[in-house]
Amino acid sequence: xxxxxxxxxxxxxxxxxxxxxxxxxxxxxxxxxxxxxxxxxxxxxxxxxxxxxxxxxxxxxxxxxxxxxxxxxxxxxxxxxxxxxxxxxxxxxxxxxxxxxxxxxxxxxxxxxxxxxxxxxxxxxxxxxxxxxxxxxxxxxxxxxxxxxxxxxxxxxxxxxxxxxxxxxxxxxxxxxxxxxxxxxxxxxxxxxxxxxxxxxxxxxxxxxxxxxxxxxxxxxxxxxxxxxxxxxxxxxxxxxxxxxxxxxxxxxxxxxxxxxxxxxxxxxxxxxxxxxxxxxxxxxxxxxxxxxxxxxxxxxxxxxxxxxxxxxxxxxxxxxxxxxxxxxxxxxxxxxxxxxxxxxxxxxxxxxxxxxxxxxxxxxxxxxxxxxxxxxxxxxxxxxxxxxxxxxxxxxxxxxxxxxxxxxxxxxxxxxxxxxxxxxxxxxxxxxxxxxxxxxxxxxxxxxxxxxxxxxxxxxxxxxxxxxxxxxxxxxxxxxxxxxxxxxxxxxxxxxxxxxxxxxxxxxxxxxxxxxxxxxxxxxxxxxxxxxxxxxxxxxxxxxxxxxxxxxxxxxxxxxxxxxxxxxxxx
Numbered sequence: 118x119x120x121x122x123x124x125x126x127x128x129x130x131x132x133x134x135x136x137x138x139x140x141x142x143x144x145x146x147x148x149x150x151x152x153x154x155x156x157x158x159x160x161x162x163x164x165x166x167x168x169x170x171x172x173x174x175x176x177x178x179x180x181x182x183x184x185x186x187x188x189x190x191x192x193x194x195x196x197x198x199x200x201x202x203x204x205x206x207x208x209x210x211x212x213x214x215x216x217x218x219x220x221x222x223x224x225x226x227x228x229x230x231x232x233x234x235x236x237x238x239x240x241x242x243x244x245x246x247x248x249x250x251x252x253x254x255x256x257x258x259x260x261x262x263x264x265x266x267x268x269x270x271x272x273x274x275x276x277x278x279x280x281x282x283x284x285x286x287x288x289x290x291x292x293x294x295x296x297x298x299x300x301x302x303x304x305x306x307x308x309x310x311x312x313x314x315x316x317x318x319x320x321x322x323x324x325x326x327x328x329x330x331x332x333x334x335x336x337x338x339x340x341x342x343x344x345x346x347x348x349x350x351x352x353x354x355x356x357x358x359x360x361x362x363x364x365x366x367x368x369x370x371x372x373x374x375x376x377x378x379x380x381x382x383x384x385x386x387x388x389x390x391x392x393x394x395x396x397x398x399x400x401x402x403x404x405x406x407x408x409x410x411x412x413x414x415x416x417x418x419x420x421x422x423x424x425x426x427x428x429x430x431x432x433x434x435x436x437x438x439x440x441x442x443x444x445x446x447x448x449x450x451x452x453x454x455x456x457x458x459x460x461x462x463x464x465x466x467x468x469x470x471x472x473x474x475x476x477x478x479x480x481x482x483x484x485x486x487x488x489x490x491x492x493x494x495x496x497x498x499x500x501x502x503x504x505x506x507x508x509x510x511x512x513x514x515x516x517x518x519x520x521x522x523x524x525x526x527x528x529x530x531x532x533x534x535x536x537x538x539x540x541x542x543x544x545x546x547x548x549x550x551x552x553x554x555x556x557x558x559x560x561x562x563x564x565x566x567x568x569x570x571x572x573x574x575x576x577x578x579x580x581x582x583x584x585x586x587x588x589x590x591x592x593x594x595x596x597x598x599x600x601x602x603x604x605x606x607x608x609x610x611x612x613x614x615x616x617x618x619x620x621x622x623x624x625x626x627x628x629x630x631x632x633x634x635x636x637x638x639x640x641x642x643x644x645x646x647x648x649x650x651x652x653x654x655x656x657x658x659x660x661x662x663x664x665x666x667x668x669x670x671x672x673x674x675x676x677x678x679x680x681x682x683x684x685x686x687x688x689x
Contacts, residue, residue, distance in 0.1 A: 179397025196624025254312030392524025404488030613637030
């Protein structure tokens with residue numbers, strides 16, 4: 118998509134934030150309509166760009182577009198890899214430090230600063246002059262989520278001075294403490310709520326989230342506050358009271374109709390790619406690109422979890438080492454012995470039954486010719502295929518059913534079921550396991566209901582394979598019954614397992630949960646018995662360190678973010 122902010126980068130003196138020095142460029146804009154100055158800009162163009170770049174911040178892109186120089190991941194998939202929701206594999210290393218070096222996040226950092234924040238800074242005075250207060254409110258909400266998610270992943274970040282780059286010409290912004298950035302986010306959300314409740318001259322042309330329903334926007338802003346209070350409960354003695362006050366108000370996301378999510382339209386595969394990025398990356402002529410997590414698939418399969426066929430699509434009914442003979446070419450580890458710590462812990466290794474062809478956490482073997490064999494993403498949340506046991510390879514150009522829902526998935530950002538999980542956590546922290554049980558039940562029930570609603574998106578699927586109401590009820594009852602009879606430590610494990618399963622498609626919140634609680638302790642460990650420090654925070658992107666004299670790289674990936682005071686890493 119050729120967006121207006123691309124042209125503004127050439128005109129504005131702040132050409133590339135945190136990457137190069139800035140210089141003034143003079144152009145005769147009266148001769149070329151491709152080069153526009155802010156006074157000529159349409160505020161709606163900016164808000165459209167801000168919203169799209171925001172979802173790219175979370176889910177990346179399947180191809181080179183927007184602020185991404187290559188098809189890249191976004192924060193969700195990184196968080197999912199670290200929490201075993203997706204497979205963490207690296208053909209050169211299995212340790213965390215080598216696999217998550219700073220250059221992994223260059224595109225995400227550029228997209229956040231040069232894309233979203235830059236556009237907000239240029240748009241806001243134009244919107245103020247026009248009286249477009251709700252445009253500003255949406256931008257403030259997005260900025261609050263953006264900057265706190267950067268803190269969640271990196272720790273201290275440039276904010277006060279980085280945000281002034283476009284107007285004041287600051288070239289080497291210093292980092293603000295993460296706690297200060299969180300406080301700035303709360304202030305932004307208060308301002309956003311005031312703007313949502315205002316009466317502007319005009320509403321946005323494209324509100325991709327709520328279609329200009331500003332009651333829902335207020336609920337989303339309060340829900341984001343809940344999320345931030347939850348994160349800071351270990352360092353803020355008032356966090357629980359503030360959290361509970363919002364719950365008592367009732368003015369937050371309580372119903373799926375108010376869910377804050379991005380709906381991928383799947384109307385185009387290029388310029389821009391409107392399909393879910395994980396669909397675009399995996400539903401290709403060569404088959405799947407990502408590996409599914411053996412831990413997650415085993416957890417779903419062995420517990421009769423009703424979400425299994427929605428989450429995972431199998432291209433083959435058998436995996437080497439399980440139903441068929443080991444095969445060195447397609448699954449090298451099927452001829453290998455499991456590591457001693459896998460045997461001691463009773464963890465699955467390499468292969469699973471029933472065609473669930475994935476990889477273990479930290480598997481560093483190369484990439485064999487298995488793209489049309491490995492399991493891949495299903496109809497939820499990426500808009501792929503529902504698994505009806507047809508075992509057909511996804512790359513079938515002559516067969517339209519090969520493509521499932523064509524990428525018409527969602528990016529789940531903040532939903533009603535997530536809030537129930539958050540409330541269950543707060544109840545368990547308060548020692549109220551009975552309330553936690555009720556809320557966990559609500560969370561699982563609502564999440565499964567949302568997942569099941571995706572079955573009809575794959576119109577070619579045999580829906581007789583969908584779970585029945587009895588199947589769903591039996592599963593949920595089993596989880597809750599187990600939760601109610603175990604000790605507190607095991608309750609945290611059960612809650613943690615359900616968070617990792619339920620947040621599928623959102624890796625930011627589970628990564629925070631995993632560090633905040635240390636649960637679940639039941640996840641599959643890294644194949645390497647000595648994988649190094651777990652990623653308590655990410656290394657700063659190379660683009661932010663190499664070109665900023667006020668920016669130095671952190672000494673260790675064990676350095677926690679400000680709200681993470683648990684004292685030790687989760688299980689590696």
